[in-house]
Amino acid sequence: MNSISTSTASPGDRVLGALQTLGRSLMLPIAVLPAAALLLRLGQTDMLGQFHWHFINWEIHLDWIGKAGDAIFSNLPLIFAIGIAIGLSGGEGTAALAAVVGFLVFTAVFNNIIPQIKAADGTLKPDPNITMDVLSGILMGLVAAGLYKKYHDIRLPDYLGFFGGRRFVPIITALTALVLGLIFGIIWPPIGQVINAIGSGIVSLGPFGAGIYGFLNRLLIPTGLHHVLNSYFWFELGSYKGADGTVVHGDLHRYFAGDPSSGNYMAGFFVMMMFGLPAACLAMIRHAKFPKVAAGILLSAAIASFLTGITEPIEFAFLFVAPLLFVVHALLTGTALAVCYLLNIKIGFGFSAGLIDLLLNFNKSNTSNPWLLILVGLVYAVIYYFVFSFFITRFNLATPGRGEDSTGMAADWILPESQRGPAKRTKESPAVDTAATAEEDKDTVLAREVLDALGGKANIESLEGCITRLRIFAKDPDAIDEARLKSLGSSGVIKKGKIVQVVMGTQSDRIASRINSLRKQDTIDV
Template identity: 80%
Template sequence: MSSVTRSSTSTGDRILGALQSVGRSLMLPIAVLPAAALLLRLGQADLLGSIHWGVIHLDWIAKAGDAIFSNLPLIFAIGIAIGLSGGEGSAALAAVVGFLVFTAVFNNIIPQVKAADGTLSPDPNISMGVLSGILIGIVSASLYKKFHDLRLPDYLGFFGGRRFVPIVTAFVALLLGLIFGIIWPPINSGINAFGTGIVSLGAVGAGIYGFLNRLLIPTGLHHVLNSYFWFQLGSFKGPDGTIVHGDLNRYFAGDTSAGYYMAGFFPMMMFGLPAACIAMIRHAKYPKVAAGILVSAAVASLVTGITEPIEFAFLFVAPLLFVVHAILTGTALAVCYLLQIKIGFGFSAGLIDFLINFNKSNTTNPWLLLLVGVVYGVIYYFVFSFFIVRFNLGTPGRGEESTGLAPDWILPESQRKPVARKDATSVATEEPEDKETTLAREVLSALGGKENIESLEGCITRLRIFVNQSDKIDEPRLKSLGASGVIKKGKIVQVVMGTQSDRIASRINRLRKEDNIGV
């Protein structure tokens, strides 16, 4: 009985871990969206697109941005393959080959429609969109891990190892293209029905999405949720006749009904969370310490829409506040929906995207959005103040008594006061290590050493680890090294180390490959 339970738990952990890895890998292709959105917007007729320099018409800038949006599925395939394979170029090449093969077969198998001239073409209403790129990215990365070290007989030796990966990916993609060409049309109908159901809920549907979007941040699965709403929900035939899907894609293609599932994030990111920072500073026992932590995070949220530095500042020490934050985000999306506010973003709902898209033809009520933002700023300030004081929550600058953390616990180690470590690990080397390598070595030791780690990846603000034994992890020591929280679910562990996480992860993985690591 216990072995069955242990097996099912392990399977569940691996499934969740795989989903989190996919969610992390989605960040790489999503990172190209700001460039695409900026180019597409600048090239519009109401900005640079109307300028002529002799025979040169600057609407080509919009064409450059549109080229990225038009090829998002391929970009997703490449980005995910790179992310899941640890940055291997052969996996990326395999993803390109696999995507081209898959798309060609898929478009040939799905129902065809007859044009006016009698020619047949794939039904444009049946599309996998970025899901096809996600599928091929996962497949190519998996095949890379399985076959990148394959040894073939000598007479076929040239095609072994990494060179074999694109070859096998092509044949697997051919088979997948055939399978999905058959099964996808009814699935596509089901997805469209789900989308129609969400849209029919109106403000309630937008509110549910906003609530879940924030609530899933600790697991990293909000990226998976966003992929549907931003890149699959709904369809719109653009001016050039191309059918696009997703609230984000439709908005930049000019759909006047798009933007509902993005607008509500602006009040939260530009006004709400910065106001929450003011509340946390106002009620801190050490206001200067709290300000040092939160002011830069508030500016980042306001200007760029990057919210994780703020959210992780209170997520672990005051989870009640995080639930309140998720509820407020849901209400912000619902309110903006009810007020018919529509605006989109290429990266996130910060001031940069707001200014770029303020005058876009299908943006509605942007001035009203500012008013809603001010109201939410006031709400966030007073709601956070109430919960912090009423429940004596351990937010930055006031949590050292309830959490055992120093007042400056969330700052990078280089910015904090020295912390005495009784069991700090050091290894003699000919040349002094840089600070981040030393930190990575100590984090590795606190994780139980290299023998306790099956896999480790870095994300924007956290390390994602699959461990052998979670009870070997030294949480107090990780927090003394700068971790603002440790999330454990079975063998899946996330350690929030802030924006230095990706650099720490790369150094840990390098250390894991060395034979002389002291653990």
């Protein structure tokens, strides 16, 4: 048994861990976007918004559907503040309330400090070109979560006892937001100019800039930091003043506001997600020694990628066993964005670049060359198939279904547990005591085994779940039994110092919740 180190993590590990946690927490507010985009799109005049009818003395227009979606987009900074505060505080409602209070205070102060311009009616109003937009929500979400962790159990003098504990968090957040609003109101105008200059620099690179973004977007997936990168391109890059005078930022936000110059940094993802990766799945199945095993997971993953743009089940299927293919995939993604940019293909998505978003936005007024997008996609399907086939066969890469020698597991290790054959157990991963776990449900049994494979509760400083992976801050990463984790369904383990990610598929968030419950239960029992 490995001993557990008590040494503290390096500053680099702490920073990377914080960024990964931020990336995970960004997924909660981003998950709201599909609903917002769907409502906004359906309510526009070329769709349901064109219909209206009279009922007695009422004239009913269906454009109210679009206004419902616009309400979400218009309040994205507040939604980000709430979502990040919840994500970083472990789901605490007090942190969410503090984020709302802090955001409102920060925004009011900020808008009064920044330069003012004279409106048409002669009154002074904040300069609409100076805004932090989603960044203000991210900032206040971070502040609220941090203050919650620090002060949620604070004890005040008896005469102030009512305001102690959780009640103190919104109060201290409001005061902090007051100061931050003043500070950022002064320093943000020049900072904003620098950020705008960076954005202009990226735009000036044309297809090369789009290609770099596409390459980095895929390359950062193992770390989870692609969410942080996306937040800038989707919600901050560029600006557009709509017909109502509202200024919006970001390629995604501008696209749904009708900006004809937007969509350059989203169109190429349709090529990769709808055509490229499904063709890669076909190549992996075609060259598998056990094609039924490979097809069992890759076909459903390919359909998910084609329809919804969810790609991680495919990417994690070859990321760990054939990392060379992942680099090739990132390069192909970058070229897809560059090609679409060169061909003036512009289209956006609310959730991800799948068929659903393509059909929804195919005829949108500021979508350009959508049929050409399909043609490019078909060409990339051929490229992905032959490039993946070449690398798999030339370098004998260990893609799914190519045998147990590459994984140390049975050939069906990548299948869902219900579809696998008898599990292979080693001395390090003994069979489960069914009598001891008879009263526990299946998820709790799995969580207990995963916890044991992670080195036990004593080896975990913190653990959280994401869409497809567990993120662990481990005291001793060497104490983690990777072989046993694979036997339990993990498709890979990423270690960076004391930060460890274990890919457990879409059940990860549920497993994390069970593991943390077990950690608390064990602590109570002790």
